[in-house]
Amino acid sequence: MTTYETVIGLEVHMQINTKSKVFCECSTQFGAEPNINTCVICTSQPGAIPILNKKAVESIIKTGLALDFTINKKCTFARKQYFYPDVPKNYQITQSEPPLCSKGKLAINIDGKNKVINITRIHLEEDAGKLVHEIGSRKLDYSLLDLNRASVGLMELVTEPELSSPEEAFEFLTELKSIVTYLGTSECSMEEGKMRCDVNVSIRPLGQREFGTRIEIKNINSMTGVKEAIAYEVQRQKEVLGSGGKLAQETRLWEAQEGITKSMRSKEGALDYRYFPEPDLVPLNLPDSFVEELQKQLPELPKAKKQRFVKEYFLSDYDASYLTSNIHLADFYEETLNNSKDKKLSAKPLANWISTELSAKLNATKIDISHSPVSSKSLAKLVDLILNNTISGKIAKTVFEDMYEKSADPELIVKEKGLVQISDESEIIKICQEAIAESPKAVAEFKAGKERAVGALVGLVMKKSKGKANPQLVNKILLEQLKA
Ligand code: ADP
Ligand code: MG
Ligand code: ZN
Numbered sequence: 001m002t003t004y005e006t007v008i009g010l011e012v013h014m015q016i017n018t019k020s021k022v023f024c025e026c027s028t029q030f031g032a033e034p035n036i037n038t039c040v041i042c043t044s045q046p047g048a049i050p051i052l053n054k055k056a057v058e059s060i061i062k063t064g065l066a067l068d069f070t071i072n073k074k075c076t077f078a079r080k081q082y083f084y085p086d087v088p089k090n091y092q093i094t095q096s097e098p099p100l101c102s103k104g105k106l107a108i109n110i111d112g113k114n115k116v117i118n119i120t121r122i123h124l125e126e127d128a129g130k131l132v133h134e135i136g137s138r139k140l141d142y143s144l145l146d147l148n149r150a151s152v153g154l155m156e157l158v159t160e161p162e163l164s165s166p167e168e169a170f171e172f173l174t175e176l177k178s179i180v181t182y183l184g185t186s187e188c189s190m191e192e193g194k195m196r197c198d199v200n201v202s203i204r205p206l207g208q209r210e211f212g213t214r215i216e217i218k219n220i221n222s223m224t225g226v227k228e229a230i231a232y233e234v235q236r237q238k239e240v241l242g243s244g245g246k247l248a249q250e251t252r253l254w255e256a257q258e259g260i261t262k263s264m265r266s267k268e269g270a271l272d273y274r275y276f277p278e279p280d281l282v283p284l285n286l287p288d289s290f291v292e293e294l295q296k297q298l299p300e301l302p303k304a305k306k307q308r309f310v311k312e313y314f315l316s317d318y319d320a321s322y323l324t325s326n327i328h329l330a331d332f333y334e335e336t337l338n339n340s341k342d343k344k345l346s347a348k349p350l351a352n353w354i355s356t357e358l359s360a361k362l363n364a365t366k367i368d369i370s371h372s373p374v375s376s377k378s379l380a381k382l383v384d385l386i387l388n389n390t391i392s393g394k395i396a397k398t399v400f401e402d403m404y405e406k407s408a409d410p411e412l413i414v415k416e417k418g419l420v421q422i423s424d425e426s427e428i429i430k431i432c433q434e435a436i437a438e439s440p441k442a443v444a445e446f447k448a449g450k451e452r453a454v455g456a457l458v459g460l461v462m463k464k465s466k467g468k469a470n471p472q473l474v475n476k477i478l479l480e481q482l483k484a
Pocket of ligand 2: 011216
């Protein structure tokens with residue numbers, strides 16, 4: 001049996017995060033009424049002249065700089081021609097050679113090891129409109145055209161065929177999304193179609209130098225979809241070759257519901273597009289200072305932020321990685337820290353609260369951290385209440401439930417429900433005495449040398465105090481009394 005190696009290259013389209021489209025002033029707002037955001041330019045009226053959005057160019061260059069690309073300050077736009085029912089002018093304005101950015105790279109972490117993936121290019125491209133074949137669940141016997149999306153700015157990033165497993169492709173996209181959302185140059189939400197990924201997959205016998213036949217998979221709309229589609233496709237290709245069959249270069253569609261890829265069309269060659277220079281846009285010729293200025297504007301990126309979190313807040317590698325995996329999460333953490341009384345003391349407990357309790361709730365309720373019902377101020381207060389011994393960690397968890405459900409203030413909850421921890425020694429001594437009097441068996445066991453028997457007494461004291469006694473004090477006082 002032949003052992004095969006998998007070869008994967010990705011083409012990623014990310015919607016550039018600008019208020020207006022790339023060649024006109026129409027809004028890029030998501031989910032608007034059909035054809036509301038249109039004008040003569042983006043509806044392809046004859047003679048309408050595109051006007052380049054400067055912010056879109058800046059966004060692509062920033063993305064390129066963050067990924068170690070060479071920025072081509074001199075570049076042009078091209079028409080990519082095609083029969084497009086969703087672009088009335090029948091060509092898309094894009095870039096051919098050279099693109100705005102050439103030769104970048106991104107390191108991914110696979111099984112604890114770094115692997116650098118080379119990225120061929122990032123170029124600017126306008127989006128197409130959308131054909132509508134159904135309204136709600138009603139299938140139409142005609143098609144409608146919605147041009148809201150036409151001429152929305154995209155950056156298309158193309159990798160070298162250097163990824164070798166579904167997991168590597170997943171990691172690559174996760175890292176890319178993390179960096180791009182840090183930059184703010186795209187929101188990268190696959191659900192809203194703001195990040196789309198075509199996957200190219202081939203297999204070849206291990207050790208063979210020439211590539212196998214490449215199959216392109218389109219229509220993937222989630223990160224896990226990418227992983228599943230590749231895994232399916234690799235298996236399918238192995239079966240075809242294994243049974244003596246041949247693969248033809250083609251484009252296939254991922255059918256998420258069935259978990260399979262289906263043939264869509266055989267692959268047309270690049271020449272079919274008849275690229276030619278766009279006569280309505282002058283070539284770009286950017287001064288050095290333009291790029292230098294953007295370089296200065298780059299924010300702290302995930303890797304640097306992670307290192308800073310470890311150094312500045314003494315977080316573990318794991319905590320720092322988790323908190324910096326998403327810019328909103330990292331910002332929330334730092335906001336919470338800034339709201340807490342003692343940064344040094346609360347750095348670690350806050351990291352824990354965010355990565356466990358809060359994240360679990362957010363995941364369960366499918367809410368993004370940027371819309372967290374628990375504000376950074378409230379969470380800081382809760383941890384302060386634990387640190388200054390007003391409440392125990394255990395009580396804090398029940399307070400947190402209320403904070404999440406009702407966006408309530410922790411101090412108010414603690415006051416209203418009378419949850420303040422009992423730290424008054426005389427009061428605790430009284431409860432401890434009661435507990436000792438009621439538990440002759442545990443006391444006898446303790447005196448016979450079974451130290452663990454004290455646990456039962458602690459439990460009883462906590463129960464009697466409704467969880468409010470300060471556990472450290474309870475322990476100390478019980479031991480004192482038992483040893484007396
Ligand atoms: P097209 O426009 O025809 O899709 P592109 O050059 O835009 O071509 O994209 C080619 C993509 O396919 C790149 O990501 C590249 O890395 C990848 N690729 C090229 N050859 C192979 C191969 N044999 N197996 C897998 N991926 C490949
Ligand atoms: Mg392609
Ligand atoms: Zn327009």
